[in-house]
Amino acid sequence: MKVKSAATQVHREQPLVLGYKVDIARQESVKAMYDSLVEVFNARLDSLINNTAQMEPYKPFLESDPDTYWRTWEVNIQGLFNMARTFFPMLSEQSLQVVYGEQGLWASCVNPGAIKIKITAGALEAVRNVLPDRLAIAGDTIAWLASDRKEWLGGRYISCPWDMEELVAKKDEIAKEDALKLRLVV
Structure with missing residues (x-):
């Protein structure tokens, strides 16, 4: 293992x-x-x-x-x-x-990326052949997210193929603009 x-x-x-x-x-x-x-x-x-x-x-x-x-x-x-x-x-x-109100938990919506894996086997071959991301990127990102508390990412969308060092460098900007949050606007 x-x-x-x-x-x-x-x-x-x-x-x-x-x-x-x-x-x-x-x-x-x-x-x-x-x-x-x-x-x-x-x-x-x-x-x-x-x-x-x-x-x-x-x-x-x-x-x-x-x-x-x-x-x-x-x-x-x-x-x-x-x-x-x-x-x-x-x-x-x-x-x-993981965020659950006042209890100190946080959660994020994490997109693993466009990865050619078992569940994408049913996709059109033309689509499967252009999936650019590697499975290891998703695993590395999840491990990084779980390694220590990152409250500033709570409730935000994260895509595993992003450069995490660049994401951290934009921490203040993300917080100021309340960016990377999924919203339903009607």
């Missing part, structure tokens, strides 16, 4: 890595994982990174499968809701990494 190997190389303690098969679209599945993690980690959670998605295969609208479309909605929307709703209490007790 790469994480354990990296820890060994830098003479750090190997992290405890657990694997769970979870259907995040189903609350009872998420709750079962939560119950196990509470037991293993004594109800302490530093970060919650919702890193899952589903993308239905490309088809013209009238040829699309309503059940497949709805399953995509369940995973991408309801699944994130289930995870956040289940794990926020564990996070809020620690006042760590």
Whole structure:
């Protein structure tokens, strides 16, 4: 496993890595994982990174499968809701990494970039062949975001392919202009 190997190389303690098969679209599945993690980690959670998605295969609208479309909605929307709703209490007790009002939590909307990965297999080949970003960029950015508190990024949109040093250099400008926030204007 790469994480354990990296820890060994830098003479750090190997992290405890657990694997769970979870259907995040189903609350009872998420709750079962939560119950196990509470037991293993004594109800302490530093970060919650919702890193899952589903993308239905490309088809013209009238040829699309309503059940497949709805399953995509369940995973991408309801699944994130289930995870956040289940794990926020564990996070809020620690006042760590995600914004939940006065409780000291912060969250950001992170776009991993245009990456050719398993879920994009259903996209048109012409689209897949021009996806420029690398998976490692997303992982590096998420690790950077979770490494220490960055309240100034709370509630903001972040795209992994951006230059993070440049983003930090614009910290004051972003705060002053209240930039990088997604809004619905009607």
